[in-house]
Amino acid sequence: MSARKPHVAVLLGGWSSEREVSLASGKACADALERRGYEVTRIDVGRDVMAVLAALKPDVCFNALHGAFGEDGRIQAVLDIMxxxxTHSGVLASAVAMDKTMAIRLFRQAGIGTPEGYETTLEELGRAGPRIDAPFVVKPAAEGSSVGVFILPDGDTRPIFSRNALDLAKRVRVERFIAGRELTCGVLDREPLAVTEIVPKDGFYDYRAKYTEGFAYHVVPAEIPPAIEALVQDWSQRAYDALGCRGVARCDFRYDPSLAEEGLSLLEANTQPGMTPLSLVPEQAAYRGIDFDELVDRLVKEARCDH
Structure with a gap:
């Protein structure tokens, strides 16, 4: 008689701005685990998640949450207490990666190139104006999936402040815009997977382009000089290690080919990369010969071993 497969609770949904993509990630991962023979319970996470998990008593949780409470260290702390x-990174790595300013400090200490920038609040930005020349980017200091990102080519910040019910105390990062190409590299168990170039059909790689079929296409492996490919992979592994990640993570870059290696900058690391049919990490894993079901299975097995 074969041994019983572990009972996996797949955490999905939640209440962050990335709820919809989390539902898609969670469904895809739960389906994969069921195909691999696991007992699977899908939990649309609410504020009663501790009581739900205490009653369910799963052997392991597959964290398919994105955004606040899912990748900022809080759900990780709940699971540690219980x-x-x-799966994926622990409390400290998750919290630091979500805080873009703190993460960039770590990246710079690890010898990784990052964009010029600083942290402020929307109120201060509106009152004093930007401290760097246009073009620049304004983005939330603790968000994912390009939610709330503005590219301001001429320095005019009015598009930001035209939104209704704006939280002026919100922390934002103001960073110099880097012209050029969008690159990303997944890291699985400290090993870089591949470098992908993301080519949006229109504008930049925003939330819509990430999660709407036909709004961007991916080139795997990216058609870039070998030295740049090696540097992206090296910096991705260094960022993964600096944060203390585990499982799978993804690092996002901008690359200006006119500046060679000086034109490469790490924008951020994502400790809860998307796991939808359009997602980058599953695509890179497939390029390396790891199909989606195997990838999900591997993350669950690693989570149990790490624990």
């Missing part, structure tokens, strides 16, 4: 193994 003694339940879980």
């Amino acid at each position: 003694g339940i193994p879980y």
Whole structure:
């Protein structure tokens, strides 16, 4: 008689701005685990998640949450307190990666190139104006999936402040815009997977382009000089290690070919990369010969071993 497969609770949904993509990630991962023979329970996470998990008593949680409470260290802390193994990074790595300013400090200490920039609030930005020349980018200091990102080519910040019910105390990063190409590299168990170039059909790689079929296409592997490919992979692994990640993570870059290696900058690391049919990490894993079901299975097995 074969041994019983672990009972996996797939955490999905939640209440962040990335709820919809989390539902898609969670469904894809739960389906994959069921195909691999696991007992699977899907939990659309609410504020009663501790009581739900205490009653369910799963062997392991697959964290398919994105955004606030899913990748900022808070759900990880809940699971640590409850003694339940879980996939992806732990409390500290998740919290630091979500805080873009703190993460960039770590990246710079690890010798990784990052964009010129600083942290402020929307109120201060509106009152004093930007401290760097246009073009620049304004983005939330703790968000993912390009939610709330503005590219301001001429320095005019009015498009930001035209939104209704704006939280002027919100922390934002103001960074110099880097012209050029969008690159990303997944890291699985400290090993870089591949470098992908993301080519949006229109504008930049925003939330719509990330999660709407036909709004961007991916080139795997990216058609870039070998030295740049090697540097992207090296910096991705260094960022993964500097944060203390585990499982799978993804690092996003901008690359200005006119500046050679000086034109490469790491924008951020994502400890909960998307796991939808359009997502980058599953695509890179497939390029390396790891199909989606195997990837998900591997993350669950690693979570149990780490615990």
